[in-house]
Amino acid sequence: MFKGNFSLNLSALEGLFKAKMPPLIGVDISSSSIKMVEISEPGKGLYRVERYAIEPLPKDSLVEGNINNLDAVSDALKRCHKRLGSNVKNLALALPNAAVISKKIMVPAGQTEDELELQVETEANQYIPFALDEVNLDFQVLGPAPNNPDDIEVLIAASRKEKIIDRLAVAESAGLKATVMDVDLFAAQSAFELIEGQFPDHGKDQNIAVVDVGSSIMAVNVLRNDQSIYMREQPFGGNQLTQEIQNKFGLSPEEAEAAKRAGGLPENYESDVLQPFMDMMGLEVARALQFFFTSTQHNQIHHIVLSGGCAAIPGADETVGKRVQVNTLIANPFVNMTLSSKIRPKSLTQDAPSLMVACGLAMRRFDP
Ligand SMILES: Nc1ncnc2c1ncn2[C@@H]1O[C@H](COP(=O)(O)OP(=O)(O)OP(=O)(O)O)[C@@H](O)[C@H]1O
Numbered sequence: 001m002f003k004g005n006f007s008l009n010l011s012a013l014e015g016l017f018k019a020k021m022p023p024l025i026g027v028d029i030s031s032s033s034i035k036m037v038e039i040s041e042p043g044k045g046l047y048r049v050e051r052y053a054i055e056p057l058p059k060d061s062l063v064e065g066n067i068n069n070l071d072a073v074s075d076a077l078k079r080c081h082k083r084l085g086s087n088v089k090n091l092a093l094a095l096p097n098a099a100v101i102s103k104k105i106m107v108p109a110g111q112t113e114d115e116l117e118l119q120v121e122t123e124a125n126q127y128i129p130f131a132l133d134e135v136n137l138d139f140q141v142l143g144p145a146p147n148n149p150d151d152i153e154v155l156i157a158a159s160r161k162e163k164i165i166d167r168l169a170v171a172e173s174a175g176l177k178a179t180v181m182d183v184d185l186f187a188a189q190s191a192f193e194l195i196e197g198q199f200p201d202h203g204k205d206q207n208i209a210v211v212d213v214g215s216s217i218m219a220v221n222v223l224r225n226d227q228s229i230y231m232r233e234q235p236f237g238g239n240q241l242t243q244e245i246q247n248k249f250g251l252s253p254e255e256a257e258a259a260k261r262a263g264g265l266p267e268n269y270e271s272d273v274l275q276p277f278m279d280m281m282g283l284e285v286a287r288a289l290q291f292f293f294t295s296t297q298h299n300q301i302h303h304i305v306l307s308g309g310c311a312a313i314p315g316a317d318e319t320v321g322k323r324v325q326v327n328t329l330i331a332n333p334f335v336n337m338t339l340s341s342k343i344r345p346k347s348l349t350q351d352a353p354s355l356m357v358a359c360g361l362a363m364r365r366f367d368p
């Protein structure tokens with residue numbers, strides 16, 4: 001079944017994607033920063049983090065996944081790559097979830113590749129709200145249909161060409177090359193698979209909510225046996241905390257952002273600003289789980305994996321776990337990897353929750 005080893009086939013655009021994969025860097029262009037991760041495989045199934053880097057993005061250069069300022073993003077990409085210090089120039093990038101429509105369809109088994117392609121296009125026409133020549137269509141056969149042996153299940157993904165073109169363009173103007181185009185959600189799911197070994201029975205038949213609290217969006221993706229059974233995004237994130245710090249202590253956005261991570265704020269910060277924010281985070285997670293229970297037939301979450309920059313706030317796991325009474329773990333997809341001697345383990349552990357997408361993308365290098 002779908003294991004997240006899916007990347008959009010851009011061959012229609014660039015003819016890039018059939019060749020065997022050379023080394024590549026996973027690059028997450030997110031609203032607050034660019035994150036890069038490079039992973040190697042020194043032994044079969046043994047991974048090693050070679051390098052990683054995080055470079056802040058100027059405010060509003062990326063809004064809701066749309067690149068608003070191509071120059072700003074490409075400059076930051078260049079800086080990030082320089083900081084990374086790698087000679088690898090091939091990148092695996094991802095599209096925001098909202099730029100991609102994906103849908104499972106059933107089609108008769110036993111068709112040729114050409115027939116299948118035609119059928120997928122016909123089906124896609126029915127639910128994609130824009131002209132087919134504006135989209136890139138890709139599909140992956142998932143396997144036999146669960147209810148009918150004569151059918152197969154196919155996952156279709158359609159994305160607006162302009163979103164892909166923007167990402168190819170920023171890479172190119174930074175002197176780099178996008179060779180894989182994935183989707184945020186799928187990349188994060190691949191990273192999740194590096195974590196699930198920590199759950200009893202590897203999480204089999206359990207509902208595991210991956211809750212990502214970033215700078216502006218909180219995304220909840222409930223997985224069961226490595227398949228997404230529920231997904232919801234809502235506005236909530238670390239920007240609210242930064243804003244509060246600015247207001248309360250009269251700091252600039254940059255100062256507030258730095259103080260939040262480095263500490264050194266007045267004594268009443270914890271009680272007056274941080275604690276209310278943490279309580280709100282617990283409440284938002286509780287609400288999101290309620291939505292999950294009311295809109296599916298499920299009534300239990302077995303574990304929560306907390307990711308995104310806000311998961312790095314000390315005590316985030318405890319606050320959320322206590323509020324919703326579910327075992328809560330801070331995401332670290334590198335937990336079973338060795339580290340290059342240049343990486344400080346403590347820094348990586350701190351940054352790991354916000355590197356889920358970049359890590360999942362870096363792992364694309366090892367896809368068969
Ligand atoms: N150590 C830390 N302590 C407190 N907050 C942190 C820490 N590290 C990161 N953050 C906060 O996390 C947020 C960034 O998280 P992340 O990188 O996951 O967001 P993003 O992916 O860019 O945003 P979004 O997912 O909303 O598009 C910022 O608000 C930042 O201040």
Ligand SMILES: [Mg+2]
Nearest residue numbers: 030214215308
């Ligand atoms: Mg994010």
